[in-house]
């Protein structure tokens with residue numbers, strides 16, 4: 280086959296990507312670091328750091344530690360706040376051809392809705408990803424993403440506040456991921472991404488204390504890939520909207536596993552902290568894998584491994 284394979288995908292109404300590989304929230308800041316290190320315009324999309332209504336400092340240090348086959352982070356929601364993002368970051372993004380999706384967070388339904396409505400109509404912003412792995416401060420601190428009702432309520436509030444495509448990012452720290460996925464689909468989500476990090480901790484046995492300043496953190500990287508893949512497989516089997524797979528993707532082969540499980544696209548996070556060129560290598564690798572298998576378009580492989 281001579282023509283290069285068609286890697287284009289559509290992850291939500293009005294959100295078409297040149298390839299299915301997206302920079303995951305938190306591992307690329309606001310995409311500007313990436314601009315210096317790699318050719319950001321070659322990515323499918325960039326998702327920026329979780330953004331709240333007001334600037335936040337995040338959690339106490341240490342906030343990132345290495346564990347077996349992954350990292351634990353407790354960065355928290357350190358960010359510049361939505362007003363500064365609109366003023367300082369969006370004008371730069373408006374010059375890019377790669378779509379930028381803003382990951383939003385909050386500690387109340389009202390905060391999510393307020394952030395979403397501020398982003399409406401801002402040049403340079405192509406979509407919203409809703410991080411529902413945040414504690415609901417008014418409801419005793421339980422994560423929005425751990426209850427189908429709360430997850431649906433956030434989704435509905437964000438959808439009502441914006442015309443931008445809305446991707447809802449699920450937390451893996453739940454008993455029944457399918458119930459959450461179906462609830463957010465019913466509440467109007469345009470697509471679903473999963474998984475966020477898995478709760479975990481590490482202890483320094485010499486000091487006899489937790490290694491993270493925040494005690495608990497989120498596990499990411501290769502250690503979580505089988506868990507993420509199984510959750511993506513389950514969700515792809517129970518919703519009709521597009522699913523974006525994420526969790527431990529380090530290579531084009533890993534990305535293809537998620538696509539064969541039924542995902543339309545993938546997000547890559549921790550790989551970037553290890554090698555800033557990893558995400559571009561994954562895109563190139565996907566093209567090579569398709570060519571080698573004589574496959575003309577990536578969408579032909581979506582769900583190919585489903586039973």
Ligand SMILES: Cc1cc2nc3c(=O)[nH]c(=O)nc-3n(C[C@H](O)[C@H](O)[C@H](O)COP(=O)(O)O)c2cc1C
Nearest residue numbers: 303304305329352410474475499500526527548549
């Ligand atoms: C340092 C760091 C910060 C993160 N910050 C966010 C965030 O602000 N919002 C969010 O939804 N996910 C955040 N994540 C989760 C990632 O986007 C991704 O879901 C997770 O790390 C699993 O993918 P990976 O194994 O490819 O990193 C963060 C992850 C890391 C490692």
